[in-house]
Amino acid sequence: MRLEISGVSHRYDQVEALRDINLTIEPGEIVALIGPSGCGKSTLLSIIGGLLKPSEGQITASGPVPDGCLNPLTYVFQDFALLPWRTVAGNISLVLEDHKLSKAERAARIDEVLEQTGLTDFRNAFPKQLSGGMKQRVGIARALAVRPAVLLMDEPLSALDAQTRILLLDEFAALFARTGMTAVYVTHNLNEAVRLAHRVVALRRRPGTIKEIHTIDVPIDQRQEGDPLIVAHETSLWELIRDEAIAADKELENVA
Protein backbone atom coordinates (compact mmCIF):
# COMPACT_ATOMS: atom_id res chain seq x y z
CA MET A 1 0.00 0.00 0.00
CA ARG A 2 1.24 3.48 -0.90
CA LEU A 3 0.96 6.26 1.67
CA GLU A 4 1.07 9.82 0.51
CA ILE A 5 1.62 12.50 3.11
CA SER A 6 0.72 15.80 1.51
CA GLY A 7 1.11 19.22 3.06
CA VAL A 8 0.70 18.04 6.65
CA SER A 9 1.09 20.70 9.35
CA HIS A 10 0.13 20.44 12.97
CA ARG A 11 -0.04 22.85 15.88
CA TYR A 12 -0.60 22.19 19.57
CA ASP A 13 -1.91 25.54 20.86
CA GLN A 14 1.18 27.74 20.68
CA VAL A 15 3.65 25.11 19.51
CA GLU A 16 4.07 24.39 15.83
CA ALA A 17 4.85 20.68 15.85
CA LEU A 18 4.94 19.97 12.11
CA ARG A 19 5.15 22.26 9.10
CA ASP A 20 4.27 21.25 5.57
CA ILE A 21 5.45 17.65 5.50
CA ASN A 22 5.38 15.99 2.08
CA LEU A 23 6.52 12.38 1.81
CA THR A 24 5.46 9.31 -0.11
CA ILE A 25 5.95 5.84 1.32
CA GLU A 26 6.07 3.24 -1.42
CA PRO A 27 4.56 -0.25 -1.10
CA GLY A 28 6.97 -2.65 0.59
CA GLU A 29 9.15 0.13 1.86
CA ILE A 30 10.35 0.58 5.44
CA VAL A 31 10.70 4.24 6.32
CA ALA A 32 12.29 5.28 9.61
CA LEU A 33 11.46 8.66 11.12
CA ILE A 34 14.25 9.91 13.34
CA GLY A 35 14.98 13.09 15.19
CA PRO A 36 15.45 14.44 18.70
CA SER A 37 12.57 14.65 21.13
CA GLY A 38 10.11 17.34 20.17
CA CYS A 39 10.70 17.06 16.43
CA GLY A 40 7.16 15.81 15.89
CA LYS A 41 8.00 12.29 14.71
CA SER A 42 5.43 10.61 16.96
CA THR A 43 2.92 13.31 16.07
CA LEU A 44 3.44 12.52 12.40
CA LEU A 45 2.97 8.80 13.02
CA SER A 46 -0.28 9.46 14.89
CA ILE A 47 -1.48 11.57 11.97
CA ILE A 48 -0.54 8.90 9.42
CA GLY A 49 -2.71 6.28 11.12
CA GLY A 50 -5.65 8.59 11.81
CA LEU A 51 -5.20 8.89 15.58
CA LEU A 52 -4.62 12.63 15.36
CA LYS A 53 -6.30 15.15 13.08
CA PRO A 54 -3.69 17.36 11.41
CA SER A 55 -4.26 21.11 11.41
CA GLU A 56 -3.63 21.07 7.66
CA GLY A 57 -2.96 18.55 4.96
CA GLN A 58 -3.96 14.92 4.56
CA ILE A 59 -2.77 11.37 4.20
CA THR A 60 -3.86 9.29 1.24
CA ALA A 61 -3.59 5.52 1.30
CA SER A 62 -3.93 3.69 -1.99
CA GLY A 63 -3.24 0.31 -3.47
CA PRO A 64 -4.07 -3.32 -2.73
CA VAL A 65 -4.19 -4.75 0.77
CA PRO A 66 -3.26 -8.31 1.81
CA ASP A 67 -5.88 -11.07 1.78
CA GLY A 68 -8.06 -11.01 4.87
CA CYS A 69 -6.83 -7.57 5.92
CA LEU A 70 -9.02 -6.24 8.75
CA ASN A 71 -7.16 -3.05 9.63
CA PRO A 72 -4.86 -1.71 6.92
CA LEU A 73 -2.98 0.80 9.09
CA THR A 74 -1.97 -0.98 12.28
CA TYR A 75 0.08 0.34 15.19
CA VAL A 76 2.71 -1.22 17.39
CA PHE A 77 3.08 0.85 20.55
CA GLN A 78 6.09 1.78 22.64
CA ASP A 79 4.28 0.88 25.86
CA PHE A 80 2.79 -2.28 24.29
CA ALA A 81 -0.81 -1.21 25.17
CA LEU A 82 -1.82 -4.70 26.32
CA LEU A 83 -4.92 -5.23 28.43
CA PRO A 84 -3.64 -6.55 31.77
CA TRP A 85 -6.88 -8.47 32.39
CA ARG A 86 -6.57 -10.53 29.21
CA THR A 87 -4.19 -13.34 28.46
CA VAL A 88 -1.79 -13.25 25.52
CA ALA A 89 -4.33 -15.04 23.33
CA GLY A 90 -7.11 -12.83 24.72
CA ASN A 91 -5.23 -9.67 23.80
CA ILE A 92 -4.93 -10.88 20.23
CA SER A 93 -8.51 -12.06 20.16
CA LEU A 94 -9.61 -8.57 21.29
CA VAL A 95 -8.83 -6.95 17.95
CA LEU A 96 -10.52 -9.75 15.99
CA GLU A 97 -13.75 -9.90 17.97
CA ASP A 98 -15.35 -6.90 16.27
CA HIS A 99 -14.95 -8.48 12.85
CA LYS A 100 -17.08 -11.03 11.10
CA LEU A 101 -14.83 -14.03 11.61
CA SER A 102 -16.08 -17.45 12.58
CA LYS A 103 -14.80 -18.84 15.86
CA ALA A 104 -12.60 -21.27 13.96
CA GLU A 105 -11.12 -18.54 11.74
CA ARG A 106 -10.37 -16.40 14.76
CA ALA A 107 -8.72 -19.29 16.57
CA ALA A 108 -6.71 -20.12 13.45
CA ARG A 109 -5.44 -16.56 13.16
CA ILE A 110 -4.49 -16.45 16.83
CA ASP A 111 -2.61 -19.75 16.53
CA GLU A 112 -0.86 -18.56 13.40
CA VAL A 113 0.47 -15.28 14.85
CA LEU A 114 1.43 -16.92 18.15
CA GLU A 115 3.45 -19.41 16.12
CA GLN A 116 5.08 -16.65 14.06
CA THR A 117 6.17 -14.70 17.13
CA GLY A 118 7.21 -17.72 19.20
CA LEU A 119 4.48 -17.16 21.78
CA THR A 120 2.64 -20.47 21.49
CA ASP A 121 3.76 -21.61 24.94
CA PHE A 122 2.72 -18.30 26.47
CA ARG A 123 -0.79 -18.12 25.10
CA ASN A 124 -2.48 -18.35 28.49
CA ALA A 125 -0.05 -16.09 30.35
CA PHE A 126 -1.09 -12.65 31.55
CA PRO A 127 0.95 -9.58 30.51
CA LYS A 128 2.28 -9.01 34.03
CA GLN A 129 3.95 -12.41 33.88
CA LEU A 130 5.87 -11.54 30.71
CA SER A 131 9.20 -9.80 30.18
CA GLY A 132 9.24 -6.56 28.21
CA GLY A 133 10.45 -8.35 25.09
CA MET A 134 7.64 -10.90 25.31
CA LYS A 135 5.11 -8.12 25.80
CA GLN A 136 6.27 -6.43 22.63
CA ARG A 137 6.11 -9.75 20.79
CA VAL A 138 2.45 -9.88 21.84
CA GLY A 139 2.08 -6.37 20.43
CA ILE A 140 3.56 -7.59 17.14
CA ALA A 141 1.39 -10.71 17.12
CA ARG A 142 -1.72 -8.61 17.73
CA ALA A 143 -0.76 -6.33 14.84
CA LEU A 144 -0.09 -9.27 12.50
CA ALA A 145 -3.41 -10.91 13.40
CA VAL A 146 -5.34 -8.25 11.46
CA ARG A 147 -3.09 -8.81 8.39
CA PRO A 148 -2.10 -5.14 8.10
CA ALA A 149 -1.03 -3.41 4.90
CA VAL A 150 1.19 -0.97 6.78
CA LEU A 151 2.75 -1.33 10.23
CA LEU A 152 3.06 1.95 12.12
CA MET A 153 5.66 1.39 14.82
CA ASP A 154 6.07 4.00 17.53
CA GLU A 155 9.46 3.46 19.19
CA PRO A 156 8.67 -0.23 19.66
CA LEU A 157 12.01 -1.03 21.30
CA SER A 158 12.46 2.04 23.47
CA ALA A 159 10.97 0.51 26.60
CA LEU A 160 13.20 -2.58 26.42
CA ASP A 161 16.61 -3.36 27.86
CA ALA A 162 19.62 -3.40 25.55
CA GLN A 163 19.89 -7.20 25.15
CA THR A 164 16.20 -7.68 24.40
CA ARG A 165 16.40 -4.82 21.95
CA ILE A 166 19.10 -6.59 19.94
CA LEU A 167 17.04 -9.80 19.83
CA LEU A 168 13.88 -8.06 18.71
CA LEU A 169 15.72 -5.95 16.18
CA ASP A 170 16.80 -9.17 14.45
CA GLU A 171 13.25 -10.49 14.59
CA PHE A 172 11.89 -7.28 13.05
CA ALA A 173 14.47 -7.47 10.26
CA ALA A 174 13.48 -11.08 9.57
CA LEU A 175 9.78 -10.20 9.64
CA PHE A 176 10.20 -7.32 7.19
CA ALA A 177 12.39 -9.40 4.88
CA ARG A 178 9.96 -12.35 4.96
CA THR A 179 6.68 -10.48 4.51
CA GLY A 180 7.74 -7.49 2.40
CA MET A 181 5.61 -5.42 4.73
CA THR A 182 5.29 -1.66 4.35
CA ALA A 183 6.20 0.08 7.60
CA VAL A 184 6.79 3.46 9.18
CA TYR A 185 9.17 3.11 12.08
CA VAL A 186 9.60 5.98 14.55
CA THR A 187 12.70 5.85 16.71
CA HIS A 188 15.28 8.05 18.35
CA ASN A 189 17.79 5.22 18.07
CA LEU A 190 19.86 5.63 14.90
CA ASN A 191 21.11 2.07 15.07
CA GLU A 192 17.56 0.74 14.77
CA ALA A 193 16.87 3.10 11.89
CA VAL A 194 19.87 2.05 9.81
CA ARG A 195 19.29 -1.65 10.51
CA LEU A 196 15.65 -1.69 9.46
CA ALA A 197 14.88 1.09 7.02
CA HIS A 198 15.14 1.48 3.27
CA ARG A 199 14.91 5.21 3.80
CA VAL A 200 15.68 7.19 6.94
CA VAL A 201 13.87 10.51 7.23
CA ALA A 202 15.61 12.93 9.60
CA LEU A 203 13.33 15.58 11.07
CA ARG A 204 14.34 18.99 12.32
CA ARG A 205 12.59 20.45 15.36
CA ARG A 206 10.44 23.49 16.14
CA PRO A 207 8.77 23.42 13.73
CA GLY A 208 9.14 19.82 12.62
CA THR A 209 10.20 19.71 9.00
CA ILE A 210 12.08 17.14 6.93
CA LYS A 211 15.80 17.87 7.16
CA GLU A 212 17.21 15.11 5.02
CA ILE A 213 16.32 11.70 3.63
CA HIS A 214 18.95 8.94 3.58
CA THR A 215 18.47 6.01 1.27
CA ILE A 216 20.22 2.82 2.40
CA ASP A 217 20.64 0.43 -0.52
CA VAL A 218 21.71 -2.73 1.33
CA PRO A 219 18.85 -5.30 1.52
CA ILE A 220 17.57 -5.48 5.09
CA ASP A 221 18.28 -9.21 5.59
CA GLN A 222 21.91 -8.73 4.54
CA ARG A 223 22.66 -5.96 7.02
CA GLN A 224 24.97 -6.94 9.85
CA GLU A 225 25.80 -5.30 13.13
CA GLY A 226 29.07 -3.38 12.53
CA ASP A 227 28.84 -3.43 8.71
CA PRO A 228 31.04 -0.43 7.65
CA LEU A 229 28.47 0.92 5.21
CA ILE A 230 25.72 0.79 7.84
CA VAL A 231 28.01 2.34 10.44
CA ALA A 232 28.86 5.11 7.98
CA HIS A 233 25.17 5.86 7.54
CA GLU A 234 24.68 5.88 11.29
CA THR A 235 27.60 8.27 11.79
CA SER A 236 26.49 10.70 9.12
CA LEU A 237 22.92 10.68 10.47
CA TRP A 238 24.31 11.47 13.92
CA GLU A 239 26.30 14.40 12.47
CA LEU A 240 23.05 15.55 10.94
CA ILE A 241 20.93 15.64 14.08
CA ARG A 242 23.62 16.19 16.72
CA ASP A 243 23.10 19.94 17.10
CA GLU A 244 19.35 19.47 17.26
CA ALA A 245 19.75 16.85 19.97
CA ILE A 246 21.92 19.22 22.01
CA ALA A 247 19.33 21.98 21.66
CA ALA A 248 16.53 19.59 22.64
CA ASP A 249 18.50 18.49 25.69
CA LYS A 250 18.94 22.04 26.94
CA GLU A 251 15.38 23.11 26.40
CA LEU A 252 13.02 23.83 29.27
CA GLU A 253 9.76 22.00 28.96
CA ASN A 254 7.08 24.56 28.19
CA VAL A 255 4.47 22.29 26.71
CA ALA A 256 1.95 20.93 29.14
Add this chain to the structure above:
Amino acid sequence: MSLDHLDPVKSMNEPVRFRAVGFNPRSNPLAAWGSFVVLIILWQIGCSTGFISELAMPSPVAVSKSLWQLIVSGELWVHLAASGQRLAVGWVLGTVAGLVVGFLVGMFSWARSPGVALVSALFPIPKIALLPLFIIWFGIGEPSKFATIGFGVFFPTVINTFGGVDNVARNLIRMGQSFDMSTWSIVRKIILPGALPTILSGFRISSSIAIILLVAAEMIGAQYGIGALILSAGSLYQTDQLIAGVVVLSVFGLAISWLLGRLDKWLLSWR
Protein backbone atom coordinates in the same frame (compact mmCIF):
# COMPACT_ATOMS: atom_id res chain seq x y z
CA MET B 1 16.82 13.30 69.24
CA SER B 2 20.07 14.75 70.43
CA LEU B 3 21.88 17.28 68.32
CA ASP B 4 25.08 15.29 68.21
CA HIS B 5 23.18 13.02 65.77
CA LEU B 6 23.75 15.77 63.24
CA ASP B 7 27.43 16.31 64.04
CA PRO B 8 29.69 16.00 61.02
CA VAL B 9 31.37 12.60 60.67
CA LYS B 10 35.09 12.94 61.36
CA SER B 11 36.30 9.38 60.90
CA MET B 12 34.83 5.87 61.02
CA ASN B 13 35.97 2.60 62.52
CA GLU B 14 32.93 0.43 63.18
CA PRO B 15 30.59 -2.02 61.42
CA VAL B 16 28.00 -0.25 59.26
CA ARG B 17 24.83 0.21 61.26
CA PHE B 18 21.62 -1.13 59.68
CA ARG B 19 19.46 1.94 59.17
CA ALA B 20 16.36 0.90 57.21
CA VAL B 21 14.35 0.05 60.34
CA GLY B 22 10.56 0.24 60.71
CA PHE B 23 7.92 1.88 58.46
CA ASN B 24 6.82 -1.57 57.39
CA PRO B 25 3.75 -2.67 59.40
CA ARG B 26 2.77 -6.29 58.88
CA SER B 27 -0.64 -7.88 59.46
CA ASN B 28 -1.21 -10.62 61.99
CA PRO B 29 -4.62 -12.37 61.95
CA LEU B 30 -4.06 -13.84 65.40
CA ALA B 31 -3.59 -10.37 66.89
CA ALA B 32 -6.72 -9.20 65.08
CA TRP B 33 -8.90 -11.87 66.73
CA GLY B 34 -6.95 -11.57 69.95
CA SER B 35 -7.84 -7.90 70.28
CA PHE B 36 -11.56 -8.81 70.25
CA VAL B 37 -11.06 -11.55 72.84
CA VAL B 38 -9.06 -9.27 75.14
CA LEU B 39 -11.61 -6.46 74.86
CA ILE B 40 -14.53 -8.79 75.66
CA ILE B 41 -12.68 -10.37 78.61
CA LEU B 42 -11.82 -6.96 80.07
CA TRP B 43 -15.41 -5.85 79.55
CA GLN B 44 -16.80 -8.94 81.29
CA ILE B 45 -14.36 -8.54 84.20
CA GLY B 46 -15.43 -4.89 84.55
CA CYS B 47 -19.09 -5.89 84.69
CA SER B 48 -18.60 -8.86 87.04
CA THR B 49 -16.62 -6.80 89.54
CA GLY B 50 -19.19 -4.02 89.43
CA PHE B 51 -16.66 -1.56 88.08
CA ILE B 52 -19.06 -1.01 85.17
CA SER B 53 -22.68 -0.66 86.31
CA GLU B 54 -25.20 -2.99 84.65
CA LEU B 55 -27.31 -0.01 83.62
CA ALA B 56 -24.50 1.85 81.85
CA MET B 57 -23.24 -1.15 79.93
CA PRO B 58 -24.65 -4.67 79.95
CA SER B 59 -22.10 -7.45 80.34
CA PRO B 60 -21.06 -9.62 77.37
CA VAL B 61 -22.87 -12.53 79.00
CA ALA B 62 -26.11 -10.54 79.19
CA VAL B 63 -25.72 -9.43 75.59
CA SER B 64 -25.10 -13.03 74.49
CA LYS B 65 -28.19 -14.22 76.35
CA SER B 66 -30.28 -11.53 74.75
CA LEU B 67 -28.85 -12.37 71.33
CA TRP B 68 -29.62 -16.06 71.94
CA GLN B 69 -33.18 -15.15 72.87
CA LEU B 70 -33.55 -13.29 69.59
CA ILE B 71 -32.19 -16.24 67.67
CA VAL B 72 -34.30 -18.98 69.27
CA SER B 73 -37.50 -16.95 69.23
CA GLY B 74 -36.95 -16.43 65.49
CA GLU B 75 -37.33 -12.69 65.98
CA LEU B 76 -33.80 -12.01 64.72
CA TRP B 77 -34.47 -13.58 61.32
CA VAL B 78 -37.56 -11.45 60.79
CA HIS B 79 -35.55 -8.32 61.49
CA LEU B 80 -32.59 -9.48 59.43
CA ALA B 81 -34.78 -10.39 56.46
CA ALA B 82 -36.50 -7.00 56.50
CA SER B 83 -33.19 -5.14 56.76
CA GLY B 84 -31.44 -7.33 54.22
CA GLN B 85 -34.17 -6.77 51.67
CA ARG B 86 -34.11 -2.99 52.13
CA LEU B 87 -30.37 -2.92 51.93
CA ALA B 88 -30.22 -5.07 48.81
CA VAL B 89 -32.92 -3.22 46.88
CA GLY B 90 -31.75 0.25 47.92
CA TRP B 91 -28.09 -0.49 47.27
CA VAL B 92 -28.71 -2.09 43.88
CA LEU B 93 -30.94 0.80 42.75
CA GLY B 94 -28.42 3.41 43.82
CA THR B 95 -25.48 1.49 42.42
CA VAL B 96 -27.00 0.81 39.00
CA ALA B 97 -28.09 4.43 38.61
CA GLY B 98 -24.73 5.63 39.91
CA LEU B 99 -22.79 3.42 37.50
CA VAL B 100 -24.81 4.62 34.51
CA VAL B 101 -24.45 8.31 35.42
CA GLY B 102 -20.79 7.81 36.38
CA PHE B 103 -20.01 6.29 32.99
CA LEU B 104 -21.82 9.12 31.16
CA VAL B 105 -19.94 11.75 33.17
CA GLY B 106 -16.68 9.90 32.61
CA MET B 107 -17.13 9.57 28.87
CA PHE B 108 -19.12 12.44 27.40
CA SER B 109 -18.44 16.15 27.44
CA TRP B 110 -22.16 16.98 27.48
CA ALA B 111 -22.63 15.05 30.74
CA ARG B 112 -19.38 16.09 32.34
CA SER B 113 -19.84 19.59 33.72
CA PRO B 114 -23.55 19.37 34.56
CA GLY B 115 -23.03 15.97 36.16
CA VAL B 116 -20.07 17.01 38.28
CA ALA B 117 -21.80 20.24 39.35
CA LEU B 118 -25.02 18.50 40.41
CA VAL B 119 -23.26 15.68 42.18
CA SER B 120 -20.98 18.08 44.05
CA ALA B 121 -24.00 20.10 45.17
CA LEU B 122 -26.17 17.16 46.23
CA PHE B 123 -23.60 14.73 47.63
CA PRO B 124 -22.99 16.58 50.93
CA ILE B 125 -26.71 16.73 51.83
CA PRO B 126 -27.37 14.22 54.62
CA LYS B 127 -29.94 11.98 52.94
CA ILE B 128 -31.57 11.28 56.28
CA ALA B 129 -32.65 14.93 56.34
CA LEU B 130 -34.62 14.25 53.19
CA LEU B 131 -36.42 11.22 54.63
CA PRO B 132 -39.60 13.19 55.45
CA LEU B 133 -39.69 14.31 51.82
CA PHE B 134 -39.19 10.74 50.62
CA ILE B 135 -42.06 9.67 52.89
CA ILE B 136 -44.29 12.31 51.28
CA TRP B 137 -43.20 11.25 47.80
CA PHE B 138 -43.10 7.48 48.21
CA GLY B 139 -45.25 6.81 51.30
CA ILE B 140 -44.31 5.51 54.73
CA GLY B 141 -43.69 1.94 53.51
CA GLU B 142 -40.70 0.33 51.89
CA PRO B 143 -40.20 2.64 48.85
CA SER B 144 -39.17 5.62 51.00
CA LYS B 145 -36.51 3.45 52.65
CA PHE B 146 -35.26 2.18 49.29
CA ALA B 147 -35.08 5.80 48.14
CA THR B 148 -33.09 6.93 51.19
CA ILE B 149 -30.55 4.15 50.77
CA GLY B 150 -30.53 4.48 46.99
CA PHE B 151 -29.85 8.21 47.04
CA GLY B 152 -27.17 7.79 49.66
CA VAL B 153 -25.43 5.16 47.55
CA PHE B 154 -25.96 6.96 44.23
CA PHE B 155 -23.70 9.98 44.73
CA PRO B 156 -20.52 8.32 45.98
CA THR B 157 -20.97 5.69 43.25
CA VAL B 158 -21.13 8.39 40.56
CA ILE B 159 -18.00 10.12 41.88
CA ASN B 160 -16.14 6.89 42.20
CA THR B 161 -17.19 5.54 38.80
CA PHE B 162 -16.19 8.57 36.80
CA GLY B 163 -12.93 8.72 38.73
CA GLY B 164 -12.34 5.10 37.71
CA VAL B 165 -13.22 5.82 34.07
CA ASP B 166 -10.88 8.84 34.11
CA ASN B 167 -8.09 6.61 35.36
CA VAL B 168 -8.31 4.06 32.57
CA ALA B 169 -5.04 4.40 30.67
CA ARG B 170 -5.63 6.56 27.60
CA ASN B 171 -3.15 4.52 25.61
CA LEU B 172 -5.39 1.45 25.90
CA ILE B 173 -8.37 3.39 24.56
CA ARG B 174 -6.25 4.73 21.70
CA MET B 175 -5.09 1.21 21.00
CA GLY B 176 -8.71 0.08 20.72
CA GLN B 177 -9.48 2.97 18.38
CA SER B 178 -6.41 2.23 16.28
CA PHE B 179 -7.82 -1.25 15.66
CA ASP B 180 -11.19 0.27 14.74
CA MET B 181 -12.97 -1.32 17.70
CA SER B 182 -16.55 -0.11 18.08
CA THR B 183 -17.36 2.36 20.86
CA TRP B 184 -19.46 -0.27 22.61
CA SER B 185 -16.59 -2.78 22.49
CA ILE B 186 -14.18 -0.18 23.86
CA VAL B 187 -16.57 0.59 26.74
CA ARG B 188 -17.22 -3.07 27.51
CA LYS B 189 -13.77 -4.55 26.99
CA ILE B 190 -11.42 -1.71 27.90
CA ILE B 191 -13.08 1.00 29.99
CA LEU B 192 -15.28 -1.20 32.18
CA PRO B 193 -12.56 -3.66 33.26
CA GLY B 194 -10.10 -0.79 33.59
CA ALA B 195 -12.41 1.11 35.92
CA LEU B 196 -13.46 -2.01 37.84
CA PRO B 197 -10.81 -1.88 40.60
CA THR B 198 -11.88 1.67 41.51
CA ILE B 199 -15.56 0.79 41.23
CA LEU B 200 -15.17 -2.23 43.51
CA SER B 201 -13.28 -0.28 46.14
CA GLY B 202 -16.13 2.25 45.96
CA PHE B 203 -18.58 -0.57 46.77
CA ARG B 204 -16.99 -0.82 50.21
CA ILE B 205 -17.76 2.81 50.91
CA SER B 206 -21.25 2.73 49.43
CA SER B 207 -22.19 -0.43 51.33
CA SER B 208 -21.20 1.18 54.65
CA ILE B 209 -23.19 4.26 53.77
CA ALA B 210 -26.12 1.98 52.92
CA ILE B 211 -25.98 0.30 56.36
CA ILE B 212 -25.88 3.65 58.15
CA LEU B 213 -28.87 4.95 56.18
CA LEU B 214 -30.71 1.65 56.59
CA VAL B 215 -30.64 1.92 60.35
CA ALA B 216 -31.54 5.60 60.28
CA ALA B 217 -34.50 4.98 57.98
CA GLU B 218 -35.70 2.05 60.08
CA MET B 219 -35.58 4.17 63.20
CA ILE B 220 -38.10 6.56 61.72
CA GLY B 221 -40.80 4.33 60.38
CA ALA B 222 -40.47 0.58 60.48
CA GLN B 223 -41.94 -2.28 62.45
CA TYR B 224 -39.22 -4.78 61.60
CA GLY B 225 -35.53 -4.38 60.87
CA ILE B 226 -32.36 -4.17 62.91
CA GLY B 227 -32.80 -0.40 63.23
CA ALA B 228 -36.33 -0.84 64.57
CA LEU B 229 -35.09 -3.50 66.99
CA ILE B 230 -32.38 -1.20 68.33
CA LEU B 231 -34.78 1.72 68.63
CA SER B 232 -37.46 -0.21 70.51
CA ALA B 233 -34.86 -1.78 72.81
CA GLY B 234 -33.44 1.67 73.47
CA SER B 235 -36.78 3.24 74.32
CA LEU B 236 -37.41 0.47 76.87
CA TYR B 237 -33.85 0.78 78.24
CA GLN B 238 -33.20 -2.85 77.39
CA THR B 239 -29.54 -2.08 76.86
CA ASP B 240 -28.61 -5.76 76.50
CA GLN B 241 -30.90 -6.08 73.51
CA LEU B 242 -29.68 -2.74 72.16
CA ILE B 243 -26.07 -3.92 72.23
CA ALA B 244 -27.14 -7.27 70.74
CA GLY B 245 -28.63 -5.34 67.82
CA VAL B 246 -25.42 -3.36 67.42
CA VAL B 247 -23.42 -6.59 67.40
CA VAL B 248 -25.69 -7.98 64.69
CA LEU B 249 -25.09 -4.81 62.62
CA SER B 250 -21.38 -5.13 63.03
CA VAL B 251 -21.45 -8.77 61.93
CA PHE B 252 -23.67 -7.77 59.03
CA GLY B 253 -21.10 -5.17 57.97
CA LEU B 254 -18.27 -7.68 58.29
CA ALA B 255 -20.20 -10.20 56.19
CA ILE B 256 -20.71 -7.66 53.43
CA SER B 257 -17.08 -6.66 53.50
CA TRP B 258 -16.11 -10.34 53.27
CA LEU B 259 -18.42 -10.81 50.29
CA LEU B 260 -16.90 -7.79 48.56
CA GLY B 261 -13.46 -9.19 49.25
CA ARG B 262 -14.47 -12.41 47.49
CA LEU B 263 -15.87 -10.38 44.59
CA ASP B 264 -12.54 -8.52 44.35
CA LYS B 265 -10.59 -11.77 44.27
CA TRP B 266 -12.86 -13.21 41.64
CA LEU B 267 -13.11 -10.22 39.28
CA LEU B 268 -9.62 -8.85 39.74
CA SER B 269 -7.67 -12.09 39.69
CA TRP B 270 -5.56 -10.65 36.85
CA ARG B 271 -3.94 -8.14 39.18
